Every structure is written in C-alpha cells, then in structure tokens.
Amino acid sequence: MALYSEKVMDHFRNPRNVGQIDDADGVGEVGNAKCGDIMRMYIKVNDGIITDVKFNTFGCASAIATSSMATELIKGKPVEEALKLSNDAVVEALDGLPTHKIHCSVLAEEAVSAAVKDYYDRNGIAYDPAIFKEHPDHEGESCSI
C-alpha cells in the first residue's frame, strides 16, 4: 500500500499556488523548524474576497500537499468563509492522510487563519479575538502531532 493517496502525491508533486505575494494583504506563518514543518500563507483580498493566495512550506510531503489543497479551497472565497476552513475539509479533499500526518492539515488550517488575522489587523477590521485560537509555536517546547 502506498504511503499517501494519489491526490496527496499529486499536490505534493505539483503544488498549486506555490510562491510568494510581494504586496500581500495578509501573511500568516505557523509551525516551527525544530519540529520539521513551517507553512507561510499569503493572501490578496479585494472587496472581502480572497482573489489570490500563495504559500511556502518547509516540511514533509503531506505538509506541502495540505498547504496546496488549502490554497485551492480558499481561493476566490470570501474571507469569512476561508476562516471556516477546517482541517477535516483539507483531509477529505486529499482523500485522507495517515493518522500521524493529521497535524499537517491542522497546520494548514492555522496558516489560513493566521493570514486572515494579519489581514484584519493591517486593515483595522474589528473582530472577536476568540475566533482566533492561540497557536503556541512550540519554541523551546516539545513538538506535538
């Protein structure tokens, strides 16, 4: 049995929306190099719609594939809808992930959320801080799945 689904391997081999956006409206970075994965997500927002999204990822195949899938799932969507992206939705869209790789999909959800928070902060858009969970960056701590 292959380690990953065909879809994961496709997004790993041919990641969508890879790169950076120099004049991004929001940038979110989550993860820790010590733990072996970091995702950075860039969004461009026009009239409340995510018109462009790009990512950079340091990590394993599933980290790259979940980043890629997350960008596809939020591109063209209203910001509020992107915030609702769950890691389960990313896993489902990839036809599943091995159990010990589920944390990669959580990281993808957190990267989108961090990018939106940055967009809100930059533009002085009011929000309920409770919608953004605290993401410990594990610096100096042990890594978690």
Place this chain on the structure above:
Amino acid sequence: MFVYADNAATTSVSKTALDAMMPYLTEFYGNPSSLYAFGQKAAEALAASRETIAACLNADPKEITFTSGGSEADNQAIVSAARLGARKGKKHLISTQFEHHAVLHTLAKLEKEGYEVTLLNPHEDGVIRVEDVEDALRDDTCLVTIMFANNEIGTVQPITEIGALCRERKVLFHTDAVQAAGHTPIDVKAMNIDMLSISGHKFHAPKGVGVLYARRGIALTNIIEGGAQERGKRAGTENVAGIVAMAAALKESCDHIEENAAKIIPMRDRLFEELGKIPHSKINGSLEHHVPGTVNMCFEGIEGESLLLMLDDNGICASSGSACTSGSLDPSHVLLSIGLPHEVAHGSLRLSIGEYNNMDEIDHIIKVVPEVVAYLRSISPVWDELEKGTRKHLI
C-alpha cells in the same frame, strides 16, 4: 534509471547465496533434528555453515548461534550478560546514545527491571572515545555494548581498544556488527570481542537470519524457549536454507572486502565531493573511521521526507533521519547524538552504496539531488529566511 542506494537498509540476495540455498528449499528440505539420513543432510549443511561463518570471524563453530537476525542477537547478548552480571551483584551496563533500537530498547527494558544503564555520547565526528568508556566503567559494570559501525552515519568505533579495556577490567564486551560484517574485516580474537551480532540481509543473504557469536564460556540466556536446537540456547526449527545462504554470502563478502571497498570508495567519495558542493550542506560522521558505502549529509532549509519522495520519483531509493520518516516526533537519535540541531537533522539524507552500484548510477544521483534540494528550498519559508538573513545559518 533505477538506483538502489539504500544498502544499509537491506541488500539484494547474491547469486552465490541464492544458488547455495536453493537445494535446501527444493531438494533437501528435511528437518535437521530428524534422525534419518534425509534430515541429517540438512544437519550437515547447518554444521558446514556454522564452520564457514566461524572461520569468517576467526571464531570456533561452537561459539556461533543462529538467530532470526541482528535484533534477536542483540537482545540475547545483552540479556545474557545482564543475567550473568546479576548473579554476581553486577547490574550496570554501558552503551552509547546512537545504538540501534534493538540495543537501546533492550537496555530500557533492563532499566525497568532495576539495572542501571550509562549511555555514552559519541563525539561530533560520530566516534566513541575509549577514555569515555574507561571513565564510565564501575566495579558493578557487567557489560559494555558498543556498535561496530553506526547504521546511519557509517562511523567505525575503536572496537579493538574498547575490547582490550573491557578484557583488562574483566567486563563482557558485546558489539552490534550488523553494519560491519562483510564490509570491514572482523576478527573476534584479535579485537577482544566477547559477543557479536550480525544480520544476513546486510551482506546479500535473505532477510530473517542472523548470528550471535558468544565466546566459549559465556552462558547464554534463552530468548525463545522450546526445542533443543542451537545447543538448547535458541529453540525453533532452523532456517536451513537461509543459514546456508548467509554462510555463502558472508564468505563471498569477506573474501572480497578489499576488492569491494576499492570499487565502492571512489563512488562514495564522488558523492561526498559533488553533493558537498551544495551550499549549506554538511557531511555527517568522520571520514577517517568509516565503512566504505555510507554517505550521510544534511541540507539546510529542507525536510527529509520530501527529499526522499522526490528522489523516489527520480528512481533513487535512499533514506533519511527526519522525524517524518522515523515515524516519531523527533529526528534521528543518531544525528541528535552527534550534536546536530533538530532543524538541521530534519534535512538529512543517507545514501548507502554497495558493490553492485556503478558510476552511471552515481552520476544520476549527483544530477538529481542538487535539483531536488534547490526546488525544495525554492518553496521553503525557512530557506527564504536564511537567504534574507532573518534566520541564522546553522551549517
């Protein structure tokens, strides 16, 4: 092009080994414990294999016990020494941080039973110092177990010197020689080795057979109870065909150690030279004390699993010590033990070359690895920060 560059993981079965074993699968399939001549034919093959293997190690055939592989041999050697020590009130064992898990987990099990374990740190060059072993020895030390050659970085330990020290201090010395047997000369007498583990599939025998050498006079503790096979020290009908293949493969490897090394070392050195040109890369482990075929390097800013899967797409089989490939949260305990930071250890690559590889395959690796590293760096936020200077290069 398909390039198998993971010979430290396992090797192909050689024609010599396959030819030697085939008659014992098809024609002479009797049980060596059976009294009739057909069974005794298999028993004779076992005896001949035991002699061949003993000769390769400069041991006596009576000192050779066949096991299911290196892990079982490690388990039995360590448990035996611990039980012998306990009888004299000696319950302290010395080993190293970068042993195989077959050793580390057996030691952890003994710790839970009340034994004390000291794990020595290898130096940055991946070599254990004899002085460190000497400092760790206590009056109640019953065993020193230190691997002959490390499985990930290929460094060879000062076995003869450690053995001499242990002999002088009357402490048993075991070495896990799984990565050394057939690749570097072993002489248990000259090297002062009391116990030694080897595994057939690392030198072109099939998987599932190994050897525990235990010097005469060392009473082994059974790991597997049952029949009286292996002088009552390892129950279970012997894997006759596998053992015959292992003897043939070990003899062939030992007869050609220098010739194989002369073929492998130029390939390995070319890998080091060319892959070493990749910026912010690092070669792991001393090149002075090294088995011929193992190349272990780190590339900053990338993660090992991605690297391996992209190499796989290009036909190259290799391995890595990244957390993602180890199935745990931490990168390889071996790379951490030689002082590499986690970030760097995640980007490790092990290529292990054998005598069946050729320069065309090395050229393919040299072409593909830099391309894949460059691509993964181009999409890595860590590399981006390293390049912009917002993150400090560690290598």
